[in-house]
Amino acid sequence: MSDIFIGNQEFFKGIGKISYEGPASDNPLAFKFYDPKKIVAGKSMEDHLRFSIAYWHSFCADGTDPFGKATMHFPWNDSDPMVAAKKKAEAAFEFFTKIGAPFYAFHDIDASPEGETAAEYEANYIEVAAYLKKLQDQTGVKLLWNTSNLFSHPRYMNGAASNPDFPVVGRAALQVKTSLDVNVSLGGLGYTFWGGREGYMTLWNTDTKREQDHLGTFFRMARDYGRKIGFTGTFYIEPKPMEPSKHQYDYDAATAIAFIKDQGLENDFKCNIENNHATLAGHSFAHDLQVCVDHGMLGSVDANQGDAQNGWDTDEFPTNVYETTEAMLIILKNGGLHSGGLNFDAKRRRNSTDLEDLFISHIGGMDAFALGLETAARIIDDGKIETFKADRYKSFNSGDGKAFEDGKISLEKLAEIGKKADPKDISGKQEMLNNLVNQYLFNR
Structure with a gap:
């Protein structure tokens, strides 16, 4: 039974302080995952x-x-x-x-x-x-x-x-x-x-x-x-x-x-x-x-x-x-x-x-x-997702890429680099990352 109320009357009768009972609990008036002090x-x-x-x-x-x-x-x-x-x-x-x-x-x-x-x-x-x-x-x-x-x-x-x-x-x-x-x-x-x-x-x-x-x-x-x-x-x-x-x-x-x-x-x-x-x-x-x-x-x-x-x-x-x-x-x-x-x-x-x-x-x-x-x-x-994300931008970590990011090259210089560039198709691996999130969520 409840024992907490403010003022002169209790409005939510029969409901006490909500506690953490864990994911196995069938009590609708209990936390399954929120454990305040965890x-x-x-x-x-x-x-x-x-x-x-x-x-x-x-x-x-x-x-x-x-x-x-x-x-x-x-x-x-x-x-x-x-x-x-x-x-x-x-x-x-x-x-x-x-x-x-x-x-x-x-x-x-x-x-x-x-x-x-x-x-x-x-x-x-x-x-x-x-x-x-x-x-x-x-x-x-x-x-x-x-x-x-x-x-x-x-x-x-x-x-x-x-x-x-x-x-x-x-x-x-x-x-x-x-x-x-x-x-x-x-x-x-x-x-x-x-x-x-x-x-x-x-x-x-x-x-x-x-x-x-x-x-x-x-x-x-x-x-x-x-x-x-x-x-x-x-x-x-x-x-x-x-x-x-x-x-x-x-x-x-x-x-x-x-x-x-x-x-x-x-x-x-x-x-x-x-x-x-x-x-x-x-x-x-x-x-x-x-x-x-x-x-x-x-x-x-x-x-x-x-x-x-x-x-x-x-x-x-x-x-x-x-x-x-x-x-x-x-x-x-x-x-x-x-x-x-x-x-x-x-x-x-x-x-x-x-x-x-x-x-x-x-x-x-x-x-x-x-x-x-x-x-x-x-x-x-x-760290897998953050590492993957950081690796996608590794071409900006040194050399001309770093100079561009730091604002230290001109458009003419960038265009000259572009003349010699041979870009590759690099997968963003979106589905792999989606699947990885599912692992974090459900492989408990």
Whole structure:
């Protein structure tokens, strides 16, 4: 039976702290592969993976979709919005504690009622934040990052910081300022911008250059304010190509990085990469992670997966161990996630209506990343794939190849070399490497 709950009531009755029972266990409420204290590549799984729970999907998403009403009914709901907010916070921290997640993340209006006026918004948010701080102190759970919802309210139908109507930009600034104040009070490690409406539907009514410059100005103002009040963490931009806007300005990792550097934000901003957003951009999860690592811009990760048959953001819990292995290989070679984490920006399927399904879905995601971590560590320790990759580029290690790589020969010289060159067909051995990955995965 359970013995962990926060506040005055237990919301997840009959569920205790989730423990590691190993791959032979038939218990759906137990970890099969995630053993928090197990040492892998010199650190515990817990320290490598830095799991975070997304407040919005786990405690707000009720199964409503464009074709149907809510299917999930939460015991923390209440007719009084502020009572409901505090009960939701208690339920959330009970869940964090039972699942063993060290971090969480939230949007402002996930945690606090928006209210009817700007003054109500601020007062509600500050009051709820004080309660969240109390629960953090009680449980030891930390804030990975928070963000402002600048896309749901009708005022943001044409964008927030990029909106063509200046008063809307001011209202967005109020939300971001208050969220940064809350972040500092809660000891947040990062702050995220997701520009769901920062984009356009048609060029007939849009000045894209002006809008993106306004967006850069807004981010610099947020950075300057954050630093002024003592925020020492990293600001994140979370790329996504579309949905809800047809063309979003933060299309993918490469686009976001180019924007960050163009706007002079590279010392304070990095990317928060989401798997399902990368695939909507026509990339793989690993692609956007690697692009970020190549530019020193990997900040944090939203851990989920999409559905190849659906052309929208399905936000499924990650179960594809091939993807988690490739992701963790890139993250390990990056030296880890540093102050970022693996935040489960994922929701139960609409017909997974039992409260225990919230635990089961997170357990599956945590196990999938644990498997990916162990497999990635074996790949690095064995060295075969890295050796093969390095060998493909050996012609650049000395002589004219090295001079080219160092920028020490001219195009004329390179062309002269080309006249004498006799290139051979050299196999990339893709199938061999795919087979080798299967060996690492399944030869346990």
